[in-house]
Amino acid sequence: MQGNLIDKKVTFFDGLEENDMPDAVESYIKQYYGIFQSAPREVCLAAPLEDTAPLEEYLSGLRGSRVEITCPQRGERLRQVRLAESNARLELETLEKREQKSKKLLELLRDALSMDRLPERIEAFDISNTAGDLPVASMTVFVGGKASKKDYKKYKIKTAAGGDDYGAMAEVLGRRLDRALAGDAGFLPLPDLFLIDGGQGQTQMAAGQLQARGLDIPVCGMVKDDHHRTRALVGADGHEIGLRATPPLFALIGRIQEETHRFAIEYHREQRSKEMRRSQLDGIAGLGPQRRKKLLERFGTIRAIRAADMEELAAVVPRGVAENIKRKFGEEDADHQRTPAGQAADAAPGYDDPADHR
Numbered sequence: 001m002q003g004n005l006i007d008k009k010v011t012f013f014d015g016l017e018e019n020d021m022p023d024a025v026e027s028y029i030k031q032y033y034g035i036f037q038s039a040p041r042e043v044c045l046a047a048p049l050e051d052t053a054p055l056e057e058y059l060s061g062l063r064g065s066r067v068e069i070t071c072p073q074r075g076e077r078l079r080q081v082r083l084a085e086s087n088a089r090l091e092l093e094t095l096e097k098r099e100q101k102s103k104k105l106l107e108l109l110r111d112a113l114s115m116d117r118l119p120e121r122i123e124a125f126d127i128s129n130t131a132g133d134l135p136v137a138s139m140t141v142f143v144g145g146k147a148s149k150k151d152y153k154k155y156k157i158k159t160a161a162g163g164d165d166y167g168a169m170a171e172v173l174g175r176r177l178d179r180a181l182a183g184d185a186g187f188l189p190l191p192d193l194f195l196i197d198g199g200q201g202q203t204q205m206a207a208g209q210l211q212a213r214g215l216d217i218p219v220c221g222m223v224k225d226d227h228h229r230t231r232a233l234v235g236a237d238g239h240e241i242g243l244r245a246t247p248p249l250f251a252l253i254g255r256i257q258e259e260t261h262r263f264a265i266e267y268h269r270e271q272r273s274k275e276m277r278r279s280q281l282d283g284i285a286g287l288g289p290q291r292r293k294k295l296l297e298r299f300g301t302i303r304a305i306r307a308a309d310m311e312e313l314a315a316v317v318p319r320g321v322a323e324n325i326k327r328k329f330g331e332e333d334a335d336h337q338r339t340p341a342g343q344a345a346d347a348a349p350g351y352d353d354p355a356d357h358r
Helices: 018-036 053-063 075-112 165-181 200-212 247-281 289-299 302-307 310-314 319-338 340-347
Strands: 042-044 068-070 121-130 133-143 153-156 193-197 219-224 230-234 240-242
Touching (some): 053 068, 075 247, 133 165, 153 165, 153 247, 165 193, 193 200, 200 219, 289 302, 302 319, 310 319
Parallel strands (some): 121 193, 193 219
Antiparallel strands (some): 121 133, 133 153, 230 240
16 A cells, blocks of 8 residues: 555465475465455566466456556565565564574473473373363363464263263373374374373373383373462373473473363363253253254353243244243243242342353
């Protein structure tokens, strides 16, 4: 706009040879503007393409009018291209410095754990439940010291008893390893390091799962202090490695532990909310899983289902089932009003259905 740079998008390409650049540039331009289904009047390049006609035709189709591909040699357009090249070099330098910093951090972790190679890929696990109910587990993945959220996984605990965190950890890690050993691409590659939220007991349990499958992958527990801050890593043998003397390492492990805990808590809350909604709709004649799902998709919350009139409910489920729903909630509301606690709650300002807040 008036010769000023008002926006930029940076994309890095790995492993490109010099003679690959023209094809890569053309492909990227098509993909970039194809996403927006639009194109500018002019696209300026730092180096010419062998044949711009096909690309111009494609972009013109997106724009609905003529688009020109140019390689400026002088004037304001050349200044803009030089500015873009300068910005690209700065971005690359920043990336290289960031990668060097990440590599140094992973070297510190490797040396602290006496590992044979850099822990480029780290997987961390945590268990979450409420008094043993609805136990779940989270698996987070860090590649090069950075979270790789596309690789995160959630687990429902299937066999371990509620509240048995050791058994739950063994179950989850065992399931993860078995999927990898079966060749499931979604569970490959195996990491360079496993981190477990917990102390020596959980770490021993995890190490046992690895040993049982003939896998030699380091595993450590992430131990917290009395203020719930990560203070050390612990091996299956009980040997602790303090982190506070190395602030960058302390920050990395703390970030991994907090992210893994957050992901586990988030999934547990999601499951608890689903369970509560299911339980409030249980016992209604004619209302099976599919009809419950339709109701929740249509109304969103239990409170909204309670508030719906007969015609609104009958638009989603058969009228007879809608009548059963109204009858059940009507009876519950009547029982609620008859109790002193219910009367007090209804009289209090801001009384709401607890299901909306879980």
